[in-house]
Structure formats: structure tokens, C-alpha cells
Amino acid sequence: MSLEKLGWNTYFQDNFIPYSNNGFVAARVITQYKGNYIVRSEKGDFNSKLSGKFMYNADIKKDYPAVGDWVAIKIISDTEAIIYAILPRKSYFARKLAISGGRKIKNGIIVGGNIEEQIIGSNIDTAFIVSGLDNNFNICRIERYITLVRSSGANPIILLNKCDLCNNISHYLNEIYSIATDIDVYSISVLKNINMDIFDKFLCSGKTVVFLGSSGVGKSTIVNFLFGDEKQKTNAASSSNGKGRHTTTSSQLVSHSSGCSVIDTPGIRELQLWADEGILSESFQEIYSLIDKCKYSNCNHDKEAGCAVKDAIEDGTLTIERFNSYKSQLKELKILQDNKKSYSNNRIYNHHKRNMKRG
Ligand SMILES: Nc1nc2c(ncn2[C@@H]2O[C@H](COP(=O)(O)OP(=O)(O)OP(=O)(O)O)[C@@H](O)[C@H]2O)c(=O)[nH]1
Ligand SMILES: [Mg+2]
Numbered sequence: 001m002s003l004e005k006l007g008w009n010t011y012f013q014d015n016f017i018p019y020s021n022n023g024f025v026a027a028r029v030i031t032q033y034k035g036n037y038i039v040r041s042e043k044g045d046f047n048s049k050l051s052g053k054f055m056y057n058a059d060i061k062k063d064y065p066a067v068g069d070w071v072a073i074k075i076i077s078d079t080e081a082i083i084y085a086i087l088p089r090k091s092y093f094a095r096k097l098a099i100s101g102g103r104k105i106k107n108g109i110i111v112g113g114n115i116e117e118q119i120i121g122s123n124i125d126t127a128f129i130v131s132g133l134d135n136n137f138n139i140c141r142i143e144r145y146i147t148l149v150r151s152s153g154a155n156p157i158i159l160l161n162k163c164d165l166c167n168n169i170s171h172y173l174n175e176i177y178s179i180a181t182d183i184d185v186y187s188i189s190v191l192k193n194i195n196m197d198i199f200d201k202f203l204c205s206g207k208t209v210v211f212l213g214s215s216g217v218g219k220s221t222i223v224n225f226l227f228g229d230e231k232q233k234t235n236a237a238s239s240s241n242g243k244g245r246h247t248t249t250s251s252q253l254v255s256h257s258s259g260c261s262v263i264d265t266p267g268i269r270e271l272q273l274w275a276d277e278g279i280l281s282e283s284f285q286e287i288y289s290l291i292d293k294c295k296y297s298n299c300n301h302d303k304e305a306g307c308a309v310k311d312a313i314e315d316g317t318l319t320i321e322r323f324n325s326y327k328s329q330l331k332e333l334k335i336l337q338d339n340k341k342s343y344s345n346n347r348i349y350n351h352h353k354r355n356m357k358r359g
């Protein structure tokens with residue numbers, strides 16, 4: 001398979017220069033399980049492990065390869081290779097993960113303990129945020145995904161799947177339009193083949209798309225539909241839940257005949273944000289333009305006179321739910337900021353301790 005079809009471009013080419021003359025081959029991580037990676041290259045797919053030096057230098061989760069990453073490998077047999085380096089990520093999705101120190105949840109947000117970012121997928125052009133039009137619909141969750149996708153640099157598209165189960169689609173569409181005026185939203189049904197042609201324009205050679213969303217919304221069903229008769233096994237990384245349903249257990253990149261790379265991801269039970277606060281000005285544009293109009297620059301939008309936010313809530317142009325979503329994401333990202341600071345101090349300390357031990 002050609003590297004261009006796999007998503008290779010001048011950005012990765014430039015970053016591969018240091019490796020190009022030393023017998024390294026460029027490859028893309030298509031799936032990963034406990035230190036074992038399958039990578040795809042012009043020379044085929046290889047089962048891979050990390051080089052000793054790579055592991056020695058890797059410190060946090062983010063330092064390890066993720067699905068979608070471009071890596072420099074050395075091929076050691078017909079089926080095996082060693083990964084030596086990750087090429088810089090053009091974009092990636094991360095969520096917050098508690099890794100140690102106990103997991104305390106306060107108002108739905110992880111506090112305390114050590115936190116790290118977990119990469120869900122990297123080097124992605126378009127992210128489909130999938131929701132079910134059954135009882136799965138949750139506008140706050142969609143807002144959180146929008147923030148996550150925006151902070152990754154990928155283009156968000158909202159998919160409302162299972163429209164065959166809903167007789168009130170326009171209600172949900174309007175709810176989305178009210179929170180995201182500049183994002184395309186489609187209602188689809190894989191089972192009844194409704195609106196499934198919308199994918200034609202997204203499946204382009206050299207591009208990478210990802211499906212995100214809670215467990216059970218139909219991400220894998222969509223991916224399987226898109227692959228149709230193609231012999232690809234799209235549900236390799238899944239396990240049965242005993243009710244005959246297969247739930248995806250790890251991200252997996254599959255190559256579509258169009259030349260598009262498609263990443264299916266496992267449903268995320270609780271989506272904790274990993275982003276910088278500034279990104280909220282994109283997800284909550286309309287609130288930020290109201291804030292600009294508040295009389296006082298340090299307005300808390302509570303009881304202050306001349307508060308444009310309060311006025312908008314009163315006259316109905318801004319819903320209280322929308323404002324609460326903004327406030328809760330802001331709070332979560334502020335806590336994250338604090339945690340990141342104390343965590344990075346810890347990390348510097350641990351590094352130092354380790355180096356002292358190494359002598
Ligand atoms: N009625 C209806 N059911 C659907 C549709 N699409 C998917 N489903 C069903 O929804 C269930 C879950 O689908 P999956 O594709 O496994 O969901 P998923 O998002 O991949 O879930 P995880 O892998 O656990 O994250 C399956 O039983 C599908 O048959 C649809 O358009 N309409
Ligand atoms: Mg799945």
C-alpha cells in the first residue's frame with residue numbers, strides 16, 4: 001500500500017529526514033495491544049515492539065505510540081519489526097486519565113491523584129462525533145466531544161445515528177444547531193440505510209477519519225457498513241458482552257479502498273477533557289461574545305450590573321443549560337491546569353531522582 005494512501009504527506013516526510021538514511025522504514029500504527037503494535041508500511045503489515053532505547057526514554061503514556069501515529073521502524077523478519085521513534089504528531093485526541101493516587105471524583109470531575117493524557121487517535125483530519133437517537137442523546141456529552149475535537153485541530157462532524165428509532169429528529173437537530181452553528185450535523189441510520197451516502201465526500205484518499213462516541217451508538221456498525229464487502233475484518237478488536245453485541249476494546253485503523261484511513265475507537269465511559277481553556281472560546285463562541293459585552297471585565301455573570309450574559313439568559317437568547325455547560329467545562333479545565341502543574345513538578349522530580357540513581 002502506498003504511503004500517500006496511508007496519509008503520508010510532506011509534514012511527515014520532513015520529519016522523517018533524520019531516519020531516511022539509516023535503514024529505517026516509515027510505517028503507521030494501525031492497532032495496539034499491551035506493548036504490541038501492528039504497523040502498516042509500503043512493505044506490508046508488521047507485528048512490532050518498541051526498541052529498548054525507546055522504552056528507556058518513554059516516561060508518560062503520551063510518549064508511547066498511539067493508533068494513527070507515524071513511526072520509524074526497522075524490519076527484522078517477514079512479519080516483525082522494531083519501532084525506534086514516533087514522528088511528531090500533526091494532531092491528536094487526548095482525554096484525561098487518572099493513573100495513580102486514587103481516583104476521586106468531585107462533581108463528575110477527576111481530582112487528586114496523578115493524571116495523564118491518553119491519546120485516543122492521532123494525525124486525524126475529520127472526527128465524527130456519533131450519538132444515538134435512541135435514549136442515548138445527551139447534549140452536554142456532545143458539547144464535550146466538540147471541545148475535545150476542536151482542541152485536536154481536526155474537523156468535527158456530528159452524526160445522529162439510529163434515526164430509524166426516532167420520530168422527533170428535527171427536535172434533536174435543532175438542539176444541536178443551537179449549540180454548534182458552524183458544525184455539520186447529519187441524522188443517519190445504518191440499519192435502514194438512511195443518509196449513508198454522506199460519507200462519500202469524507203472518504204478521500206490520504207485522509208484519516210475517526211469515529212468517536214459512547215459505547216453502543218453504532219460506531220463499528222457504521223465502519224462495517226462503509227467497508228461493505230471489502231474483505232477487511234473491522235471487528236477484530238472487539239469482545240462479546242454476552243448479549244451477542246461486540247464492543248470495541250481498542251482503537252483500530254482500517255484502510256478503505258478509497259484510500260482513506262478509518263479509525264474505529266472504543267466507547268469512552270467518561271469523557272474527561274484534556275485541552276487548554278482557550279479552546280472554549282471556539283466551543284462557546286456565543287458566550288464569549290456576550291462576555292465581551294459585560295460592563296465589568298472581571299464580571300462573574302452572577303449578580304453584577306450590566307452583565308450581558310445574565311441579560312441574554314433573561315431574554316431567552318442564551319439557555320441556562322448552555323451557560324452551565326460552559327461553566328462546568330471551564331471549571332474542569334481550570335482544575336486540569338492545576339493538576340498539570342503539580343503533576344509536571346512531580347515528573348521533573350521523578351526524572352531527577354531516576355537520574356541520580358543511574359549515577
Ligand atoms: N436501530 C438501529 N440500531 C443500530 C443502528 N446502528 C447500530 N445499531 C445497533 O447498535 C448496537 C451497537 O452498535 P456498535 O456498532 O457495536 O456500537 P459501538 O459504538 O461500536 O459500541 P462500542 O464498540 O462499545 O463503543 C448494535 O446492536 C447495532 O446493531 C441503527 O442505525 N439503527
Ligand atoms: Mg465498536
Ligand SMILES: [Zn+2]
Pocket residue numbers: 291294295299300301302304306307308309310
Ligand atoms: Zn457578565
